Amino acid sequence: MxxxxxxxxxxxxxEMVSDSIEKLQNYLRLPTVSAQHKAIPETVEYVVKMIKxxxxxxxxLDDLGGNPVVYGFFKASKQEDSTKTLLFYNHYDVQPPxxxxxxxxxxxxxxxxxGKLYARGVADNKGDLVARLTAIRILQNSEGGLPCNxxxxxxxEEEIGSPHLAxxxxxxxxxxQADACIWEFGGKDVKNRINMVAGIKGMAYMELTSIGADIDMHxxxxxxxxxxAWRLVHALVTMKNNQNEIVVDGFFDGIEEPTESEKQxxxxxxxxxxxxxxxxxxxxPLITAAKGVDPRIAMVFYPTMTICGLESGYTGEGAKTVLPKKAKAKIDCRLVPGQDPEHIFECVKKHLKNYGFHDIEVKLINGQKAFRSDYNHPFIDHVIxxxxxxxxxxxxxxxxxxxxxxxYIFGEQLKLPIVSTGVGWAESKAHAPNESIRIQDFEDGIVHMAHMLNGFNHALERE
Amino acid sequence: MxxxxxxxxxxxxxEMVSDSIEKLQNYLRLPTVSAQHKAIPETVEYVVKMIKxxxxxxxxLDDLGGNPVVYGFFKASKQEDSTKTLLFYNHYDVQPPxxxxxxxxxxxxxxxxxGKLYARGVADNKGDLVARLTAIRILQNSEGGLPCNxxxxxxxEEEIGSPHLAxxxxxxxxxxQADACIWEFGGKDVKNRINMVAGIKGMAYMELTSIGADIDMHxxxxxxxxxxAWRLVHALVTMKNNQNEIVVDGFFDGIEEPTESEKQxxxxxxxxxxxxxxxxxxxxPLITAAKGVDPRIAMVFYPTMTICGLESGYTGEGAKTVLPKKAKAKIDCRLVPGQDPEHIFECVKKHLKNYGFHDIEVKLINGQKAFRSDYNHPFIDHVIxxxxxxxxxxxxxxxxxxxxxxxYIFGEQLKLPIVSTGVGWAESKAHAPNESIRIQDFEDGIVHMAHMLNGFNHALERE
Incomplete structure (x- = not known):
């Protein structure tokens, strides 16, 4: 090339980018917060319009419940090119703001x-969809046309755990069905290197609720x-000790130990x-520091147990002398290959019972298994x-x-190599206030996707 | 009598009560939430109007900062009666709704x-003020007139800890200056007996804040x-163990042990x-049950440490996968005679440092000492x-x-016997949603206050 x-x-x-940014801005104006059931039909309509x-x-596709799944298809411009197919995975929903x-x-x-575009969902993941569609448009207008399907x-429903995707x-x-897949999103690190991944951690997101009474009391x-609230905090510390060690029996069951070369x-x-x-x-200090663990090793290979939210009683200004009727914690466990969210959920329930916390209800809000793609597939080489x-x-x-x-669901159903890349940067702040992408990264991401599609058939033939 | x-x-x-209820309703329409700085001037104006x-x-009185204090005075109708003075303590602010x-x-x-009147502040303590003013009006209109000052x-600022009262x-x-004092409020128990108190617990209300980062993270x-959030829950459990025992060094310093007869x-x-x-x-189960403690003994003689509020990260519907930048707990310690809120505050700060929680900020929002009146004063007998x-x-x-x-401040400054009684009932739900009084209790409370004032001079002369 x-x-x-x-x-x-x-x-x-x-020539095309200012029009693309306008489309992206209209897309971002739709407050598609899946956790709050907002703006779903109008966003689906907008996505369909951008494809058509x-x-x-x-x-x-909406016959199986949940928010609709949009299928999009672009046929290779020339008949002889139409044997290979690339699949893009995106989601149109965003995190609560x-x-x-x-x-x-x-x-x-x-x-x-x-030079930065700020909006909820711009990095995760609306910006990527528009960049990818723009790349297709560029190739359709080019001499060679779109070279593959x-x-x-x-x-x-990605932001609420894709409950209907399977x-x-x-x-x-x-x-x-496709020959390879470009995943959701990605971006640059603090040294402006594109970071890609060939796999993903799983998740068991749980809500723990302790109920002490029917009403708040004096x-x-x-x-x-x-x-x-006291019951809840005492229950929580039995699950992860003050050394940041997860101490729920069975939590680590089934984990496939990484090989030495993977660790390297x-x-x-x-x-x-x-x-x-x-x-x-x-x-x-980083919690890995106290244990002499490399943060990179922890990031990729260690499961986590994170308190994402705590709520009980009065949280406004000043003093309200209330004894709260209930307390709630949201807990996110990131899982590694081999862990099963349903099993984790059962382990946590059993653990709380064993420690005498029969009164604490546990709900599994989002369960997903981890996945690792074949690290050495020629498609992944081509994207890099x-x-x-x-x-x-x-x-x-x-x-x-x-x-x-x-x-994991894609890997299991479609059996294809998957790599994730996108238009984010080191300070994109996905899931946090002031989410952003840089316009320059958006432009470069469009060019990368077009260039990648141009060589896609050849790369796959090397397989 | x-x-x-x-x-x-x-x-x-x-003859007077329907007019009184109307006055009370207008008083209750003012959303005088001191913790949120609401409706203070208009409520002061309304209280002054009711007195005049x-x-x-x-x-x-507003020369010393804070929300104004209203002084009200009613002179005995006959000169020869005007030697004895009763003081009512009330507050016009209410809890947040x-x-x-x-x-x-x-x-x-x-x-x-x-037959019940529902509104924030009706039991605590707007209903009592209107009942007391109505009792005065009844006596003014009676043959004998108002018999004492x-x-x-x-x-x-009672609901935010009376920071400017001292x-x-x-x-x-x-x-x-007065000869005796009727305190704020009170009410009936589940068997419809009027419950009165001759003293009150103190309070150290603190806010603990753990800050991990400048922004919420993925x-x-x-x-x-x-x-x-993990830091905060681990810090909290070092303060009160899972047996509900407060384990902060120095917390129990200075407590005056109750006598055997007080316990009886x-x-x-x-x-x-x-x-x-x-x-x-x-x-x-009651936390006293596991220890074989009489709940009445705990209620009167034991200090407490209550989590009134917890807040961190995402607390909305569904899943938001956030690592919160901070976590906050509101802690209310009810104190008994001899404990000093400032000392408790120092002990908690020192405790957290000793346990390695240097990062947790502690703020004392409300500190008050406990007080016990002379249990055997003839005024208290008269009220009963x-x-x-x-x-x-x-x-x-x-x-x-x-x-x-x-x-405590009244007792120290004015040196008088104090007893608390009022128009609440067993389900008044002070500080909670659906606060109420029963109209019948409001009526009886008016009559009791009028009857008590009628014999006030004589009772004090027995002193």
């Missing part, structure tokens, strides 16, 4: 400041009435501790190589991400 | 249902980034465990006796309440 081809793609991208506008075929008072701009009024699976993928396995009753790959991943501390403003050509920088590939997505 | 006098008072009350309407003298979705009616639109101290009482000690970082009085107080479990819908005559039921007097108020 010559530098000239990339130059041509860049030129075409430049550039001569794609779109189908809305709360806490709203920490946003510098309205989360659903996309705003460009200093391209499919999209765009779901609307049945859709099972029923529509033939529709989504706190003077604390002399003899038990307190749901991960230990060699770039990791800038000072930059991470600065970006997030960390006040405490084209990225190095476009970005003119080193690419970093990890066996799996620290984050989660429904990759 | 003959039964005929009480009958006359009841007759006068009946019935020929009282009113002064607004949250959680709003648990109210069956608008908390600031007083609503009568089945009556003063009011009505403050606006300087006002010190500066205006002469203005508020929860996948939990593999190596420390978590403010308290053990003989009525206590209906089944009724309490039913009213609040308790799901858990007149109540028994009006209510035709036994009266229960405890050495001190389980609740808190600024009684």
């Amino acid at each position: 010559s530098g000239k081809d990339i130059e041509n793609l860049k030129k075409s991208m430049k 506008e550039i001569d794609g075929e779109a189908k809305v 709360e806490p709203l008072n920490e946003w510098n701009t309205d989360p659903f009024e996309p705003t460009i400041i200093d 391209v499919k999209f699976l765009i779901e609307g 049945p859709y993928l099972e029923k529509y396995r033939d529709l989504f 706190s003077s009753l604390g002399a003899y009435v038990d307190n749901a 790959i991960v230990s060699a991943l770039p990791f800038d501790e000072e930059a991470i501390k600065r970006i997030y403003g960390l006040k405490l 190589q084209t990225a190095e050509e476009v970005y003119e920088n080193e690419v970093v590939l990890a066996p799996n991400a620290a984050g989660t997505g429904p990759m | 003959s039964g005929k006098d009480i009958e006359n008072l009841k007759k006068s009350m009946k 309407e019935i020929d009282g003298e009113a002064k607004v 949250e959680p709003l979705n648990e109210w069956n009616t608008d908390p600031f639109e007083p609503t009568i249902i089945d 009556v003063k009011f101290l009505i403050e606006g 300087p006002y009482l010190e500066k205006y000690r002469d203005l508020f 929860s996948s970082l939990g593999a190596y980034v420390d978590n403010a 009085i308290v053990s003989a107080l009525p206590f209906d465990e089944e009724a309490i479990k039913r009213i609040y819908g308790l799901k858990l 006796q007149t109540a028994e005559e009006v209510y035709e039921n036994e009266v229960v007097l405890a050495p001190n309440a389980a609740g808190t108020g600024p009684m």
Whole structure:
């Protein structure tokens, strides 16, 4: 692939990008918060419109419950090219924008400041869908046309754990059949290297609720009435001790130990501790430091147990002397290959009973298994190589991400190599206030996807 | 005091009560939430108006900061009666109404249902002020007139711990000088006996904040980034163990052990465990049960440490995979005579440092000392006796309440006997949603206050 081809793609991208950003901004104005059941029908309609506008075929699949799954299809321009098919996985839903008072701009009024576009969902994952569709449009307009078939699976429940994706993928396995898959999203690290992953962690997201009474009480009753909030904190510390060790029996069952070579790959991943501390403003030492563990090893190979939320009683200004009737914790466990979220859920329930916390209800809100793709597939090599050509920088590939997505279901149903890449940057703040992408990364991401598609058939033939 | 006098008072009350309820409803419509700085000036104006309407003298004291203190004065009708003075302590502020979705009616639109008046602050403590003013009006209109001087101290910061009351009482000690004091509020127990107290617990209300980072993070970082919510729960359990024992060094310093006779009085107080479990819908055994402690002993003589609120990260519907930047707990310690809130605050700070929680900030939001009045003063006998005559039921007097108020400051500055009684009932739900009083109790409370004032001079002369 010559530098000239990339130059041509860049030129075409430049002609099209302001129109693309406008489309993206309209897409971002839709407050598609799946956890709050917001703006689903209008977002589905908008996604379908974006596909059809550039001569794609779109189908809305909604016969199996949950928010609809959008199928998109773009046929290769020439008959002889149409044997190979790339699948893009995206989602149109976004995280809740709360806490709203920490946003510098309205989360659903996309705003460009200093070359960055701020909005909820711009990095995770609306920006990537628009970049990918733009790449297709560029190739359709190019001399050679779109060289391969391209499919999209765009779901609307990724941010609530993709509860309906498995049945859709099972029923529509033939529709989504492809030779390789580009996953959801990705981005650059603090040294501006594109970080890709060939796998993903799983998740068991649970809600623990302690209920002490039917109504909130005057706190003077604390002399003899038990307190749901105290029950909850005492239950929590039996699950993860003050050394940050998860101590739930059976939690580590089935974990496939990484090989020495996998550990070596991960230990060699770039990791800038000072930059991470600065970006997030960390006040405490890394929990890996006390144990002499490499944070990269922990990120890829260790499961976690994170308190995502705590709520009980009065949390407003000043003093309200109440003895709360209930207390709630949201707990996110990131899982590694071999762990089963249903098993984790059963272990936590059994653990709490064993410790005498019969009164604490546990709900599994989101369960997903981890997945690792074949690290050495020629498709993955191709995605890396084209990225190095476009970005003119080193690419970093990890066996799996620290984050989660429904990759396991794809791997199991479609049996294809999967790699994740996208238009984010080191400070994209996915899931946090002031989420953003840089316009430059969006432009480069478009060019990378177009360049990658151009060589896709050849790369697959090397298989 | 003959039964005929009480009958006359009841007759006068009946003529006046619908007008009183209307005044009370207008008073309750003012959302005077001191913790949220709401409706202070208009409530002060309304209180002054109520005093002046019935020929009282009113002064607004606001020269020492905080919400104004209202002084009210009613002179004895006949010169020869004007040697003795009763002081009423009330407050015009109310607790926050949250959680709003648990109210069956608008908390600031007083609503009568089945003989009960529902509104925030009706039991604590707006209903009592209106009942007391009505009692004065009845006596003014009676043949004998108002037989003694009556003063009011009505403050606006009781629900946030009366932070400015001490300087006002010190500066205006002469203005508020009196021979005895009827305290804030009270009410009936589940067997409809009037419960009175001659003292009150103290309080150290603290806010603990753990800060881990400048921004909320993606929860996948939990593999190596420390978590403010985990820090906070681990810190909390070092303060009160899973046996509900407070284990902060120095917490119990200075406590004056109750005498055997005090313990006997308290053990003989009525206590209906089944009724309490039913009213609040308790799901858990009393914490005193495991230790074989009498709940009455705990209520009066044991200090507490209650989690009033917990807040961290995402607490909305469904799953948000966030690693929270901070976590907050509100802790209310009810104190007994001899404990010092400032000392408790210092002990908690030192405790957390000793356990390695240097990162947790502690703020003392409200500190008050406990107080016990002279249990055997003739004034207290008089209040009890007149109540028994009006209510035709036994009266229960405890050495001190389980609740808190600024009684210590009164006792120290004014040196007078204090007893608390009022128009609440067993399900008044002070500080909780659906706060209420029963109209019948409001009526009886007016008659009791009028009857008590009628014999006040004589009772004091017995001193």
